Amino acid sequence: MATLDLTGLTALPAQVWGAVRLVPLVRHRPITGLRLHTRLYGDDPAVVTLPKDAAYNAYIPHGFVATWSDSPEASFGTDLTSPTATAPASTCRLRFHRRMARREDRDRLRFLPLHLAMEGYLALHFNGPTVLWEEWSQRAIRRGLSPRAEQAYAGAQVEGLADALKLFEIHPDQCGVVLYVADALAAAFVVPHPDDYRALHATLLLDMYGELVHHYALLAAPVPAFTARLDDTHVRTLDDLRAAANRQSTEWAAFHATTMAGGLLDASYDIRRVHRAGRFTLSRFLPGFRPKEENHIGEIITDQRGRTAYLKTFRLSESQIRRGHLLNTLASHDWHLPTAAQSLGTTVHAFGLRLNQAGFGHLLNEHVLAGYRARARAAAKSSQANPAKFS
Known part of the structure; x- marks a missing residue:
């Protein structure tokens, strides 16, 4: 890397x-x-x-x-x-x-x-x-x-x-x-x-x-446009003005590299x-x-x-990031769903449904995917029947 x-x-x-x-x-x-x-x-x-x-x-x-x-x-x-x-x-x-x-x-x-x-x-x-x-x-x-x-x-x-x-x-x-x-x-x-x-x-x-x-x-x-503001209290000559403009250019370049383009660089x-x-x-x-x-x-x-x-x-x-992340996770765990799900801190059926939502459902056996859907529905019904209480 x-x-x-x-x-x-x-x-x-x-x-x-x-x-x-x-x-x-x-x-x-x-x-x-x-x-x-x-x-x-x-x-x-x-x-x-x-x-x-x-x-x-x-x-x-x-x-x-x-x-x-x-x-x-x-x-x-x-x-x-x-x-x-x-x-x-x-x-x-x-x-x-x-x-x-x-x-x-x-x-x-x-x-x-x-x-x-x-x-x-x-x-x-x-x-x-x-x-x-x-x-x-x-x-x-x-x-x-x-x-x-x-x-x-x-x-x-x-x-x-x-x-x-x-x-x-x-x-x-x-x-x-x-x-x-x-x-x-x-x-x-x-x-x-x-x-x-x-x-x-x-x-x-x-x-x-x-x-x-x-x-x-x-x-x-x-x-909005970014505008430069020079401190005119320190500008007395053309050289002072040139130095102040150069400082603004240097500060802009540093701001762009560290803040605006930081996600790329x-x-x-x-x-x-x-x-x-x-x-x-x-x-x-x-x-x-x-x-x-x-x-x-x-x-x-x-x-x-x-x-x-x-x-x-x-x-x-x-969505493209999510697909790449899921594929990298599977590959790093030899495409073993339970261990890949565990590495993400989720259940195997939830991980399988995430694969389906990302467009990779066709990779799973249909009966396996149907089982994941059934477990998700059962978990949703259980949570509705036993709501959390706070008093």
Whole structure:
């Protein structure tokens, strides 16, 4: 387990539009040798072939292509889909991709942003029970958790995000942004060079966001802007004014790192390497699935010194956190329901019903699940017949 390190990136004062708050991240020394550009795929449904005859089906409007070398380079633009490739209106084309991350040349790697991270979440303990306990169904034993599905929203569906991206200022050294919706951290996006950020700024509308972010943007009231207040009693010269402004900038950056982004930066992650690209490493990460807390999945590219060149995150909803927590609990106890329930301080029938509510009821034998429901009803009737009294 490790934490995310954003050393070298500085948070500048936020910009606000309605419920959307964007915090620019700048680098005074860009990371050289790595460049990113986007490749647009259009609105066709996509299938990604994975190892062991698995497949990932999703709406994938774009991908990223990373190129690397030993000398600085500029990003080389955007590849648009061919207009001649448009399918007739009465048909639905299906786009196929080989792997989430695939090397296309000696110094070029194509990967699917956020879908790389989501696949890691969906593959969590995907093979199902490791021991054939009697509670598990034949489907769970033969197919594991297949199929698993999660719902997300495109950035264009997040209320106010398109206007915010269009109106907000891009700073000269900006290499990233932290996106908040109703002051809940929704996503972080980091690239190695300011040229990359200017080219990829609008791709935030093509990214996917969880239901929490979508609902907050739709229902939340506008958030207040943070304004700096200088103590003019100590300002006598331009140097005094400059020093006071610099102190405010330093305090804002520290406040953002420790308070606003603390849920992302203070957490520990299980980071798994996906691909090595020269002196850079592409990895994806999963959180500890802490219930009632902020949890993010994502992907990251680091250089040989461990510096973050690229980062993209996705905030999980409470139901997604719950599913990850239940699966981790089962796996850590060899999928033995009684010991897993005991570790959570609950009864086996209550734990079984929690699995059912989380969408994993099909993994249990039907007669076992029916027995859990019957025990829950009996316990509820017993509590009604014997109410607690206090006098």
